[in-house]
Amino acid sequence: MHILVCIKQVPDSAQIRVHPVTNTIMRQGVPAIVNPYDLVALEEALRLKDRTSARVTVLTMGPPQAESALRKALSFGADEAILLTDRAFAGADTLATSYALAAAIRKIRDDMPVDLVFTGKQTIDGDTAQVGPGIATRLGMQLLTYVSRIDRVDLERGEITVQRRAEGGVQVLRTRLPAVITVLEGINEMRFATMPDMFRAARYGLTVWDREAAGIGDVTKIGLKGSPTVVSRVFAPTPRAQKAEIIQTQSEQPDDLVATLLAKMFTKHPPLRAAICPRAVQRT
Amino acid sequence: MNENFDVIVVGAGPSGNAAAYTLARSGMRVLQIERGEYPGSKNVQGAILYADALERIIPDFREDAPLERHLIEQRVWMLDDTSYVGSAYRSADFSKPPFNRYTIIRAQFDKWFSQKVREAGVLVICETTVTGLLLDGQRVVGVQTDRAGGSIYADAVILADGVNSQLARKAGFRPEIEPREVALAVKEIHFLPEETIQSRFNVTGDEGVVIEMAGKITQGMVGTGFLYTNKESIAIGVGCLLSDFRKQKTSPYALLDRMKAHPAIAPLLAGGEMKEYTAHLIPEGGYHSIPPIYGDGWLMVGDAGMFVNGVHREGSNLAMTTGRLAAETLIALRSERKPFSARNLARYRASLDESFVMRDLRKYKNLPRIVEKNPQFFTAYPELMNKAAHTLISVDGVDKKAKERAIRQRFVAARSRLGLLGDFFKLWRAFE
Amino acid sequence: MTQAPPSSKPAGRRKAELDPRFTSYKGVFVFIEHNAGAIHPVSFELLGEGRKLADKLGVELAGVVLAESDGAAEAFCAEAFFHGADLCYSATHPALAHYRNQPYTQTLTDIVNRHQPEILLLGATTMGRDLAGSVATTLQTGLTADCTGLAIDPDNRSLAATRPTFGGTLLCTILTLNYRPQMATVRPRVMGLPERDTSRHGRIIAEHPDLIEQDIVTKLLEFIPDERRDEANLAFADIIVAGGRGLKRPDNFRLVWDLADALGAEVGATRPVVQAGWVTADRQIGQSGKTVRPKLYIAAGISGAVQHRVGMEGADVIVAINPDPDAPIFDFATYGIVANAMQILPAMTAAFRQHTAAMKKAV
């Protein structure tokens, strides 16, 4: 079995700041990390590898620095890594991204058929969760999103059974390979790489593909040109009009503080009175 | 798999990078192991880079190193609670390239340096902690890491693991650090628009300013504060001897908070967005605290060897220089086909003694003890000087001569004539 | 890349005349999502928002219903009319009984191609995001995901969709230039619910999806509903009591449960608390958890990091308990108590119990 995992290098959104004056993003010093959701996908792929001795290839589209994301994936145990990088890819939205990734996957498929493509649930910079569905649609593969568990892979029959998080419950779905799976967060814990794997990852000769190497002829489908959506404005969220009203009392005793709060709250927000309906049953 | 290298460098700070780079450039097979997620990840602070030490390793570093501002002005402030007396030196000559001192942001600088190290051929492994040294009798033959399959062998190990150097302590190469030998420093970065920094500090383009501070801000503890201008941020921090923090039961953050609120400092930071960073130790013990720095199969460089000049706030340049000299020692021995025995590695110590590193540290060797024993330098004097300035400058009908007399009396009352003389002599001896 | 704002200047200037093949695209479509016989509230929110867009454009608002049978579809269409739709496209087929990507994508794509809307909106649910991604790729059009604001650009009648990015640190407004339909998925609980008006009617246009069960590769073996009822409730709870790392120890979290019981509230948590295993992951509120919009949100021991904030700042009233007067949560809470939650929470529980007891007596 051959599993392909799409990973993306993203700025650590927890450390992004907005310039107080110009309202632009300050990327200075913001570390690049592997999109955390993609590590969940990678770990799930590696667990399948442990079970079935599959081959795991990681693929990323991004600037040359994204190499470090691939090396990280290799250190965890991925077998091969491909970096898709070309100035022509810059400015891609999800449609153009899935076009380029799908093209690369077709190329990879020529070498060795791909049974499963894993992506993360979403990225933390784009937050769109669209690239996975886009790849599936372009490659005509079955799509399983928000997968929380892989129940069974039956290579003989070319079938896979998974649990998919849906509204109000979990769907147990069976489908035919090849399929694209987007993996739900929090379902596993990334392993700790061994020293030999660290060495292998550091020394590994990455495959680097530019547009032509990936077999993409039509430049109108990639990058900014291939993106139907454009960002017209970026701005910081308007902070709430005012800061919290701090409840203060003479005594600063908890009971007094709470009494003052309740009095204020119920006067200013009368609907809250009715919203309260204590639970009859006590929890144990 | 049995991995074998000529040299393993532990740590990817300035000292480890200088050593690894120098070694690899001369064809040695080098493995460098860093605990952080990437080099610099544990070193988020801004700092001052002294060009000379780096220039000797990478002569054309100015072409692509991430440098923030070159310094054209140095201010020294003695602070009282609401005032300061200060001096400043600014020269247009500092604006003529090649520049001599720069502000840098360590996270970016270390990353850049590490890229050079990799390009030179060093195998760099991050997110891996060296947990111990592998010994064959007395001889260090490799390192143990926290990863499965993690024993790696080498002909020599360079300990560039920073001020704590748990490895050296575990191996018994170095005693526990005394709290009076290290300063605990905290530092924050405040982001401000480039134009604001330029106008607030009266500079243009990439020119920058440093302010060194002493006085009431350390609340009587031995220590200093500082403020550096980066391109789009200001680094501000304060450090005091760990032993003093323990005695005073003050937290470094509380100290920094009070310092930031000082009426002379607050306006410099106003409107900035603050990012807070953890505290870090600085070896301040000086010459007398330097442990043995070599042995059979091992060398110690940078902060691990306590190579910091606390008086001039120099650290990274000593780190790079010790790293380079350690590497050059190994390179020379290898070319002479001599083993990396303690006896042969004594050359490292000899070359250090010849360099500015030991000369400077020797020069100030008694200072740490003097200031530790004489807290008046950090308490009484700043206050007296501020009062003096206030008295002199206030136009209030008192004649100047009377004012000078009042000032003199205050000094004597505070320290006695003999004390004043003694203090002056102690300082003069320390700097001589 | 993927819709992360470009570091260079935004490409907003790239204006173009609409391609002639798209000029016939008219109207606003809302995909009506339903589970277990009930319409997902986000669809009502979208009808409310779609109504405003349609009125501004002077076009009709249509609901799109995919269901297993005409009977089921009719009830959904009626609800769509009550909530503002002028007409509904109703596609029924046994293969549409439950959501699967392939038949839904095919059916919705066909409807779009046949009836050519200029705007197509879906809820940003697990279903909506799965479906929208496939439909947009099939149609080769732009899709703006997980929006929190929709407007019409007065210059060119195009949809200006605003969404958070970088985990809510920034917002960006995205346009789909020169492609139709303009698609967006919209985050639940962000738009208000429209008034339900049972006097409203509309036209139903029957669609006849060309589906054959044998050709559908993916099979549903089972649906396991969330037995823990409270899981589904969180997103629609009127009152939420949430705890953060400031509660220090797992057993202190009991104080949060106690207060929740006294209020009839749901319990939420921050990510560190979930990661530490004090509560289950379905209670996490924030960027990588749930978005909630209660009338009252009580935050105990929560610093108010942006990733948490984006999930709860839509609450009508936020009460924060935190001993650190500089905690960011006080920047956007309604009321703040600067104190130890371990003391305040029990006091609140007692006070609210007293309050409800008094209310009962009064009745």
Ligand SMILES: Cc1cc2nc3c(=O)[nH]c(=O)nc-3n(C[C@H](O)[C@H](O)[C@H](O)COP(=O)(O)OP(=O)(O)OC[C@H]3O[C@@H](n4cnc5c(N)ncnc54)[C@H](O)[C@@H]3O)c2cc1C
């Ligand atoms: C607040 C502050 C301000 C300063 N300002 C200046 C200044 O302006 N100018 C200046 O020249 N100097 C300054 N210094 C001093 C300077 O930072 C240090 O002297 C210099 O960083 C020392 O370099 P180093 O390589 O020896 O150690 P470090 O930079 O501490 O590097 C050690 C590295 O080893 C790694 N490591 C540690 N243990 C292990 C292990 N077991 N396994 C693997 N890796 C390990 C660490 O993660 C770290 O990356 C300042 C220091 C502080 C704290």
Ligand SMILES: Cc1cc2nc3c(=O)[nH]c(=O)nc-3n(C[C@H](O)[C@H](O)[C@H](O)COP(=O)(O)OP(=O)(O)OC[C@H]3O[C@@H](n4cnc5c(N)ncnc54)[C@H](O)[C@@H]3O)c2cc1C
């Ligand atoms: C990609 C990404 C996604 C994320 N997604 C989410 C998400 O979905 N949801 C989420 O919540 N976080 C998320 N986070 C994490 C987020 O950045 C914060 O780390 C987190 O919200 C902080 O949780 P906290 O407020 O419980 O803890 P802390 O930030 O540690 O705050 C604890 C607070 O408790 C206060 N406190 C201390 N003692 C007491 C006491 N006795 N009584 C009362 N208060 C006390 C402290 O003053 C402090 O303000 C995400 C982060 C990333 C990088």
Ligand SMILES: Nc1ncnc2c1ncn2[C@@H]1O[C@H](COP(=O)(O)O)[C@@H](O)[C@H]1O
């Ligand atoms: N540039 C990229 N390279 C590789 N994989 C990507 C890229 N962008 C997105 N992905 C994958 O698609 C998933 C969803 O991304 P998004 O649609 O941006 O939220 C991610 O979790 C990745 O697995």
